[in-house]
Amino acid sequence: METILLLANSEADGSLAKPALEALGAAKALTASLPGSKLVIGLIGQTVQPAADSIATCGATAFLGAVGADFAPSRYATDAAAAEALAKAAQATVILAPATSRWNRVLPGVAQRLGGRADTHVAGLSASNGTLSINRWYYRQRMEAVVQRTQRPWVILVDPGTQPAWQGERGTVTLQVVPVNLPESCKRTTVVGVREPAADAQTIRPDATLLLVAGAGWTKKQADGQPHVKDAEKLIFDCLKLARASLGSSKSLVDLGGEGQAVLAFLTHLNQIGQTGSTPRHPKGLATCCHGEEPHTVGWRFINERRAINLDPNCGWARGKADVLYVADAFAVMSRVNQLLAANAGA
């Protein structure tokens, strides 16, 4: 019998973001599969009533809130104090939260304050005979483990994209505001602004159907003995725009920027996929001008259908790392792909 607390922050407009709704979906499924358990919602933010109302019919027995301007920004000291207060008010034995950068950095510390344990990057939850298990990946997604714990409270950070988001009717909720003791020392850090790329310069789109990966080959000398970086830039950017794809990169290509060589203007280290990069989740992936080496392809673990274009028939993709390998010139293939995408968009 568990008391499951779903912990999440409201967005600036008072709503709940998709990762929070996914964690709620997991919390609800877990409550249903652990007989005698109950679900409590704990929300943190400047205003949380709209967020609570949007999930009014999720079946929670209580809606708690840590509310006010102090809880608007992502700030360790105030987020940790709020999470601790909500967990204690709910008498939670299991705490689920979205594994966003905000909660990943705060909740392990909260687990320590509560005498509990925390697991980050959880990709699956299940329960049988009253015992809760989680799944998570280790060693850069090369090994999957099933973990059970007796220690409570157990803080579980659910990786975005791994669970279906909760959907249901809105309603009106009676929110219980939980007082949080906040000494001045908790408020020393202030957020003075947010810097982010303009919407059309945003190349990382976690919800995209397609991940397009660019490798260092795009900057190499081609058949005519010259590099064609400007052409490469246009082909990749057009494909991103037309297919609404997300952009990934190999390490070699993003590193070239640091070495002062001509590279794609819209590429940063945040685009890097792999062992020292990210492991995004997309239904499809297309690698272009990228060799398909192990430290790179380890980041493709959660790409369901993998394709690659490479001039080299002996590249890494040919060794079982891609479902389909096109042995072809990526400049020619992507130019034709973009023509077809544009024709489709116009049709």
Ligand SMILES: Cc1cc2nc3c(=O)[nH]c(=O)nc-3n(C[C@H](O)[C@H](O)[C@H](O)COP(=O)(O)OP(=O)(O)OC[C@H]3O[C@@H](n4cnc5c(N)ncnc54)[C@H](O)[C@@H]3O)c2cc1C
């Ligand atoms: C500890 C460690 C961690 C690492 N972590 C990462 C990581 O997280 N992510 C990562 O990406 N790498 C990582 N690496 C580096 C990795 O091993 C590779 O060196 C790197 O991924 C290679 O990048 P690339 O395939 O873009 O470049 P290259 O190896 O230079 O390959 C370029 C490819 O482009 C092809 N090509 C050229 N022109 C064309 C054309 N016109 N059409 C089609 N194909 C063409 C070539 O045939 C070639 O196969 C790591 C390495 C180490 C040691």
